[in-house]
Amino acid sequence: GTMGMDGGLSTGWMKCDRLTEAEHRWAIRAVAYSLPSPSLMATWKFIMSGKCPMCGDAVADLKHMLSNCAAVLKSQAYTGRHSRVVQVIQEEMRRSGRWSVENGCELRKERRFPETLRRMEVRTTATVPDLVAISVGAEGRRRVLIADVKVKWPGILYQAQQQVEEQYRDIVEDIGDDVDVVGPIAIPVGVTGEILQSWHMMCATLGISGERAETLAASASREAIKGSKKCYQAYWCIYHSLAGKGGKDRRQ
Secondary structure (H helix, E strand, O other): OOOOOOOOOEOOOOHHEEEEEHHHHHHHHHOOOOOOHHHHHHOOOOOOOOOOOOOOEEEEEEHHHHHHHHHHOOOOHHHHHHOOOOHHHHHHHHOOOOOOEEEEHHHHHHOOHHHHHHHHOOOOOOOOOOEEEEEEOOOOOOOEEEEEEEEOOOOHHHHHHHHHHHOHHHHHHOOOOEEEEEEEEEEEEOOOOOOOOOOOHHHHHHHOOOOOHHHHHHHHHHHHHHHHHHHHHHHHHHHHHHHHOHHHHOOO
8 A cells, every 4th residue: 555645644745846757756656665675575576585684584665764774774864864854944944033943963963952952951961852943022031942853654653743742851841931842843754755734733833834834845845755765775775785795695
């Protein structure tokens, strides 16, 4: 069956002119679950085993290739995809002018904690949210927004909000009573560009509405698709490299 046609998911990117023909064709095949994977090739009897030679017993289906393979994670392909989706959302938030935004992806690279949270004497530094933003209301009261982007397999996008709430509970509890906390908010995007139908509601919280929310959905979807295509290519590159070096033969 297809993986992106759930009633609560939108695949509006299918009509998006921001995708190249190759990206669009790849995404359609991914959504239809027809891209070659070791698991699918084993089903077709082209190879003996559908397991991932890098991850042992893991079934190497498309879900594994695009979101769960330790070797692809080590290659930084998942991280690169995630960072690009975060970047387009951050840029649109900055254009909206409602929030002063810090990028958690950049802060993690620099091993720094968000200055916004440091000023609020938050001491929890185990994890850094993808987006930390601050605004000041008419009465001078500060608001801090905590958001985390989750580029996930479509079937588990609905779990993103609960995951983010658990992940950043300590940070929220550490912020003083003199600050209004917005979030933590999950911004879920499917590995092949699906978004939840609640996208506009989530964007309104970020200060983005109307046509700009539609444009952001298309941009975030495109970056997820482009990144996933690179993850897919990275998987096969590692897979064939392992076989070529005399590792576990994919036909064994």
